[in-house]
Amino acid sequence: MYFATILDPRMKTEFLRHAFETLIKYKMPENKPLSELDITAKAKSLINDVETRFENFFNCYNTNSNVPFETGGSQDVHIDDDDDFVGDYFAQSVNSSASKETELTRYLKEGQTQGVKDFDILVWWKNNASRYPILSRMVKGIILITYIFYYNVV
Numbered sequence: 428m429y430f431a432t433i434l435d436p437r438m439k440t441e442f443l444r445h446a447f448e449t450l451i452k453y454k455m456p457e458n459k460p461l462s463e464l465d466i467t468a469k470a471k472s473l474i475n476d477v478e479t480r481f482e483n484f485f486n487c488y489n490t491n492s493n494v495p496f497e498t499g500g501s502q503d504v505h506i507d508d509d510d511d512f513v514g515d516y517f518a519q520s521v522n523s524s525a526s527k528e529t530e531l532t533r534y535l536k537e538g539q540t541q542g543v544k545d546f547d548i549l550v551w552w553k554n555n556a557s558r559y560p561i562l563s564r565m566v567k568g569i570i571l572i573t574y575i576f577y578y579n580v581v
Contacts, residue, residue: 429477430484431573434566436540436551440474447473485531488561530559 432438432446447470455461461469540551548570556563 430481430569433481439539443474444470488565534559
């Protein structure tokens with residue numbers, strides 16, 4: 428269910444943070460209350476665990492797909508072959524400055540979808556499949572499993 432929550436563009440990890448903090452407060456013994464900082468730290472730890480597992484799952488899909496993504500676009504570097512020392516330095520600095528991030532990172536950094544009346548998650552993912560090809564493939568399986576589980580369809 429955590430993965431389905433992350434893949435809902437209205438919720439992502441922000442909803443998980445809220446849910447974990449609420450559950451921690453609810454389960455907290457009255458005689459041993461936690462500070463807000465402790466609650467936030469515990470929730471953050473749980474979210475980090477879910478994100479790590481989700482990233483591993485994403486990497487399984489990414490490994491089985493030929494859809495590479497790098498931000499910053501491709502940069503053509505023309506280096507004079509006679510000057511290998513300077514050329515190597517220049518190529519290294521350009522490659523290290525071009526940030527590489529996965530579509531998962533881009534998706535999570537993008538703000539939550541809000542204020543959409545009658546939101547349809549399947550339509551959203553269909554419309555955004557070109558932006559997030561790997562995630563949209565993941566959605567097909569995860570949302571289907573969630574649907575079957577929720578509605579007891581078998």
